[in-house]
């Protein structure tokens with residue numbers, strides 16, 4: 001069966017103090033990293049549970065590099081021990097602060113894909129991504145980006161969209177382009193934050209970025225939301241869970257082996273069990289998880305009638321908090337609808353071309 005398990009080996013601890021981060025409020029375990037006996041169990045179980053010939057390990061946090069380089073060296077050894085002919089991939093999402101030559105040599109040698117968090121130009125980045133002493137972190141992130149390029153490590157950028165950078169979509173796109181970034185993700189800040197961008201502004205930002213991309217960078221730069229919706233216009237299911245019909249195949253393993261339904265639902269009621277007590281495959285096949293995945297298909301009347309349902313599928317259930325449309329409706333709808341309405345004629349043309 002297909003599923004992905006995202007690991008948080010260092011728990012929710014971080015070496016930055018981003019002013020919008022909800023992990024800062026979460027309780028931290030005192031352990032530096034997942035212990036090696038658990039790591040071995042997790043890697044063996046995960047590889048054995050995936051029926052496909054390729055297995056991807058996703059390392060996130062908090063800040064996953066805080067688990068230390070030795071932790072990942074051990075992880076790779078376990079992966080080799082249990083691969084049994086399967087191809088293993090690793091993807092690490094990091095703020096870049098700890099990346100140095102030793103890290104980059106390791107990441108390069110073991111073919112890691114890196115996701116680097118960068119919120120735009122140095123000034124925009126430093127509006128919220130602060131060090132523990134309250135200073136901006138842009139300089140360190142740019143150093144990390146240069147190192148990744150120097151070592152030719154494949155990487156993408158993750159930009160959190162908030163009320164400061166949302167008006168600067170074009171500038172951010174061109175800034176990242178000037179840094180030779182070839183895969184960009186723009187993820188809106190959600191939750192109860194005063195720093196959130198409005199859905200309208202986020203929609204306009206997507207349109208602005210799309211315009212820049214369409215004018216000069218088709219086939220050269222990948223932007224996640226464009227790529228995902230392009231898939232839908234080609235008649236395929238988007239690969240990103242939030243735009244698919246159902247979900248439930250993106251689980252999380254915490255530092256202590258607890259497995260949860262999804263990173264957006266790390267709450268006691270969504271805990272499926274612990275990998276030390278129950279084989280992973282049994283946790284995945286738990287009817288509770290099957291039901292969780294189907295919640296996404298319960299769409300509001302507005303979504304059911306929407307012309308863009310095939311591309312959006314109501315977005316993530318976590319963001320469906322608007323009442324009055326039968327089932328709860330997505331707070332990002334205005335952004336999605338605006339952007340899709342604008343992009344539709346272009347994506348239709350591109351789909352004809354790609355076909």
Ligand code: SF4
Pocket residue numbers: 241242243247248249250262263264296315316317318
């Ligand atoms: S709840 Fe949201 S983030 Fe989690 S798997 Fe479903 S669509 Fe994805």
Ligand code: SF4
Pocket residue numbers: 302303304306307308309312313314315330332333334336337
């Ligand atoms: S654009 Fe809005 S109405 Fe249409 S499917 Fe998405 S969330 Fe639903």
